Amino acid sequence: MASDTKSDSSVDRPAILxxxxxxxxxxxxxxxxxxxxxxxxxxxCGIVEGxxxxxxxxxxITSMIIASFTGMGLVYLVSTGVGVWGNNNPVNWGWAIVNxxxxxxxxxxxxxxxxxLCLLKQKWRTSINRGSEAMTVFAVMCAGxxxxxxVGRVWFAWWLFPLPNANAIWPQFRxxxxxxxxxxxxxxxVSILFWYMGMIPDLAVLRDRAKETWRKYFxxxxxxxxxxxxxxxxxxxxxxxxxxxxxxPLVLSVHTIVSFDFAVANLPGxxxxxxxxxxxxxxxxxxxxMVLTLLLPLRAVFGLHDLITQTHIDNMCxxxxxxxxxxxxxxxxxxxxxWYGANSYEGFAFINRAFGNYWWSYWIMVSCNVICxxxxxxxxxxxxxxxxxIISIFVNVGMWFxxxxxxxxxxxxxxxxSSWGYYSPTVVDIFTFFGTFGFFSVLFLLFLRFLPxxxxxxxxxxxxxxxxxxxxxx
Amino acid sequence: MATSMDIKYGVSATFNxxxxxxxxxxxxxEEGYKNWxxxxxxxxxxxxxxMGVGRSKVPCFTLLGGVTGFFTGMLIxxxxxxxxxxLIVGGKPYFSPIYPFPVFYELxxxxxxxxxxxxxxxxxxxxxxxxxxxxxxxxxxxxxxxxMIVIEIEDPKFDEVETPSFLKSLGGKSITTIxxxxx
Numbered sequence: 001m002a003s004d005t006k007s008d009s010s011v012d013r014p015a016i017l018x019x020x021x022x023x024x025x026x027x028x029x030x031x032x033x034x035x036x037x038x039x040x041x042x043x044x045c046g047i048v049e050g051x052x053x054x055x056x057x058x059x060x061i062t063s064m065i066i067a068s069f070t071g072m073g074l075v076y077l078v079s080t081g082v083g084v085w086g087n088n089n090p091v092n093w094g095w096a097i098v099n100x101x102x103x104x105x106x107x108x109x110x111x112x113x114x115x116x117l118c119l120l121k122q123k124w125r126t127s128i129n130r131g132s133e134a135m136t137v138f139a140v141m142c143a144g145x146x147x148x149x150x151v152g153r154v155w156f157a158w159w160l161f162p163l164p165n166a167n168a169i170w171p172q173f174r175x176x177x178x179x180x181x182x183x184x185x186x187x188x189x190v191s192i193l194f195w196y197m198g199m200i201p202d203l204a205v206l207r208d209r210a211k212e213t214w215r216k217y218f219x220x221x222x223x224x225x226x227x228x229x230x231x232x233x234x235x236x237x238x239x240x241x242x243x244x245x246x247x248x249p250l251v252l253s254v255h256t257i258v259s260f261d262f263a264v265a266n267l268p269g270x271x272x273x274x275x276x277x278x279x280x281x282x283x284x285x286x287x288x289x290m291v292l293t294l295l296l297p298l299r300a301v302f303g304l305h306d307l308i309t310q311t312h313i314d315n316m317c318x319x320x321x322x323x324x325x326x327x328x329x330x331x332x333x334x335x336x337x338x339w340y341g342a343n344s345y346e347g348f349a350f351i352n353r354a355f356g357n358y359w360w361s362y363w364i365m366v367s368c369n370v371i372c373x374x375x376x377x378x379x380x381x382x383x384x385x386x387x388x389x390i391i392s393i394f395v396n397v398g399m400w401f402x403x404x405x406x407x408x409x410x411x412x413x414x415x416x417x418s419s420w421g422y423y424s425p426t427v428v429d430i431f432t433f434f435g436t437f438g439f440f441s442v443l444f445l446l447f448l449r450f451l452p453x454x455x456x457x458x459x460x461x462x463x464x465x466x467x468x469x470x471x472x473x474x
Numbered sequence: 475m476a477t478s479m480d481i482k483y484g485v486s487a488t489f490n491x492x493x494x495x496x497x498x499x500x501x502x503x504e505e506g507y508k509n510w511x512x513x514x515x516x517x518x519x520x521x522x523x524x525m526g527v528g529r530s531k532v533p534c535f536t537l538l539g540g541v542t543g544f545f546t547g548m549l550i551x552x553x554x555x556x557x558x559x560x561l562i563v564g565g566k567p568y569f570s571p572i573y574p575f576p577v578f579y580e581l582x583x584x585x586x587x588x589x590x591x592x593x594x595x596x597x598x599x600x601x602x603x604x605x606x607x608x609x610x611x612x613x614x615x616x617x618x619x620x621x622m623i624v625i626e627i628e629d630p631k632f633d634e635v636e637t638p639s640f641l642k643s644l645g646g647k648s649i650t651t652i653x654x655x656x657x
Contacts, residue, residue: 037515037619162550170554174563179576186580190587197591201617205515208614224601227608228616230525232598233517238530239594243587246536250583257576456617457516468496468518 030124030462032306037460040307044202044454045209047302052449055301060445066438073432074149082152084428091411091423096150098403099433101258102286103143104184105279105399107191108251109287110136114194115247118240124315126458127307131298132291133195134451138443139290140188142436147180149432161185176260183257190250194243200226201236202452218450255283262406269349269410272337278330282402285323285369288316289395294444296389298453307459310383317376317388320395324373327402331370345415353409357422361401362409368398481654483606484510484626485638487646488615492518495621498644499524502623505640509629513607513616532593539589540582547578606654624652 031040077084087094110132117125148157160181162171171178204226207219226232259279262270292313299308338350354362372394375381382388408423447453460466489495492514499512503526512521522528548571555561556568566573595601607613607624616622623646625637638649 041515041618162554168559169561170559172561172563173551173555173574173577174566176576179574179580182577182580186584189584193587193591197594205614205617208617220603224595225603225605226598226600227605227613228513228515229607230512230514230518230521231527232600233514234522234527235530235532235594235597237517238532239590242532242536242590246583246587246590250580253576253579253583260576460516461519466492466516466519468492468520 028309028311029464030127030309030311031459032309035306035463037463037465040459040463041205041456043302043304043307044452044456044459045206047448047453048206048450049209056445056449060442063438063441063445067435067442068438069431070145070433070435070439073428073435074145076428077149077432078154082150084426085150086423086425086429088421088423090414090419090421091408093150093407093411094423095404095425095429095433096146097261097407098400099436100143100146101279101403101407102400103139103146103436104187104258105255105283105286105403106290106396107136107139107143107187107287108255108280108283109291110134110139111187111191111194111247111251112284112287113291114198115244115251118244119248122315123462124312126462127304127454128291128295128312128316129458130195130198130451130455131295131453132287133191133198134444134447135287135290135294136191137188137195138440138447140184140191141443142440144184144188145432145436145439176257176264179257180261183254187250187254190243190247194247197236197239197243198455198458199451200224201228202456204228205456206452252280255279267349267410268343268345269353269406272334274330274333274337278327278334281323281326281330282369282399285320285327285373286395286399288320288323289392289399292316292320292388292392293396296385296392298448300385302453307454313385313388314379314382317382320392321373321376324369324376324395328366328370331366349410349413352413353405356409357412358405358409361405365398365401365405368394369402372398479656481606481656482627483609483652483654484624484628484632485641486607486610486622486624486650486652487638487641487644488612488648489621489623489646490619492516492621494645495623496521496524498623498641498646501644502625505631507625507629507631509626509632511607511624511626513613513622513624515617515619515621518621531597532590535589535593535596536586537589539593540586542589543581543583543585544578546585547574547581551577606652609654610650610652612648612650 085094085096087096110129113125113132114129114136117129148154151157151160159165160171160178171181173179200223203219203223207216207223210216210219256276256279259275263272263275265271295308296313299305335350335354338346341347372391375387375391381391412421412423414420487498489498495512495514496518499521502510503524512518512525514521551574552569555574560568562568571578610622610624612620613622623641623644625632625641629637631637638651642649
């Protein structure tokens with residue numbers, strides 16, 4: 001790259017340019033300690049091929065037990081009725097919508113990393129994108145549970161899709177909830193396609209290294225006969241770029257449409273045009289919180305310090321800081337518009353949000369989402385990995401409360417004081433939500449055990465050896 | 475087994491770095507070979523141009539998928555809410571390109587994504603679980619840190635003696651003849 005500065009191709013080159021000494025641009029290496037390609041292969045494949053670690057079994061069993069809480073909650077709900085949840089009149093949505101938006105939001109960081117950062121040529125994304133995409137897929141699965149069971153008679157949930165049914169009635173497409181069906185199912189499907197397609201070359205590597213017969217078949221079938229040919233790579237890279245280009249408007253649209261569930265309703269506190277960008281920023285914020293929560297322990301357990309470097313953590317912290325500040329800005333702008341709009345219902349909704357019946361949830365939200373990430377301004381804090389991890393947990397908590405605040409403060413204080421109510425979750429709500437963390441962990445642990453945690457070819461591509469124009473050999 | 479046949483597929487040469495294969499590929503093209511391929515652990519930047527292959531055709535499939543998706547969305551909304559069972563909701567028209575736009579938008583992306591993935595599979599002729607290069611004893615290394623050029627016997631310029639020595643002259647290591655066994 002540096003040799004380009006000495007090119008003598010330009011004719012009308014001002015003489016002064018030759019005297020200019022370009023400032024050295026320090027780009028930190030994305031793989032530390034001058035590792036070789038083989039080291040990367042061994043490291044990533046070793047996670048899948050090695051003996052199952054004891055901690056994995058303990059985590060897996062614990063996660064299964066936690067996941068069973070969701071199972072119990074749902075079995076009880078289906079056998080009794082949706083009334084076992086704390087939803088009441090006027091708070092008809094309760095935790096179901098809160099949990100749904102929470103999990104969907106978490107998914108967004110995965111797509112941001114794999115799609116938007118790919119289009120922006122952010123090379124540091126390579127070592128974290130596979131794990132984040134897996135997180136996306138599993139988080140959307142967790143999210144899907146809540147609206148699915150909230151319909152009450154879950155065996156009729158397929159009526160949400162435009163399929164012919166015995167009543168000869170079709171879904172009606174003027175409802176944002178129907179848009180949501182399309183947005184979320186498309187998001188889930190495209191995320192899986194993107195995740196899977198990116199994995200094909202790595203599955204081929206695992207196939208070629210496999211010794212046991214089951215491995216040869218398992219990875220062989222999944223790898224589709226990929227053979228590292230340049231022709232394959234050519235089409236693959238184009239397809240990857242296109243999927244990134246498709247996922248970018250997709251990820252922005254999904255949380256926009258989720259926010260339409262609220263914003264299209266005529267309720268004070270919901271009916272605002274700031275919702276789509278504010279929800280998207282919040283989603284990316286919560287997602288990065290979750291990426292940090294997941295990847296920092298993995299980095300320590302698998303010794304991935306050369307691949308997930310301080311640069312990666314710094315960047316993730318900075319995105320968390322930026323999106324956290326955007327969310328904070330949205331909170332204050334909502335208050336400003338409520339006052340400036342001079343609508344007494346809107347004004348009440350916001351005063352009530354901060355100082356009304358759910359004041360505590362509002363202040364949990366503000367301290368976790370607005371104040372906490374501001375600590376990432378400081379390099380000392382970004383370099384303190386345990387502290388970063390703790391802050392990331394706060395981000396997750398804060399973003400759950402954000403959705404709780406939005407959904408419940410507005411619904412519980414209706415236009416008529418006679419219909420005011422208060423919402424508390426039941427034990428079934430709590431079990432069902434708590435269990436989804438187990439469900440998520442079970443899936444994530446299986447992913448760690450059976451699928452490549454990082455895209456080998458992409459990680460290798462950002463190493464100096466990948467440069468065909470005189471890269472250093474190691 | 476007695477009826478099995480050995481068929482020669484081509485000759486391979488291994489290279490140790492992206493730089494080596496990048497330079498070697500340019501020379502193989504200049505030599506006039508047509509049926510040959512590079513096997514690399516990473517998509518080597520600029521190798522397409524060195525090999526003289528053009529831009530991928532995947533975008534055609536993406537466009538086809540996207541257009542299909544958009545009109546499928548329109549069709550289902552029009553058919554369901556305006557034709558088969560017209561339903562008045564919120565005083566809105568039976569059909570309009572505006573209110574159900576999110577549905578068209580999502581289906582455009584969904585179909586375009588399927589078009590992209592299956593387009594990639596189609597152009598790469600995948601799934602194809604059997605291929606002669608898998609018979610190469612060290613094929614697996616091309617997914618790790620080795621780069622390989624294979625010139626097929628089908629190539630008009632292929633020569634039993636010339637081709638291997640040509641590959642060797644490019645700096646290729648462990649020149650191997652790949653054979654495919656057919657029962």
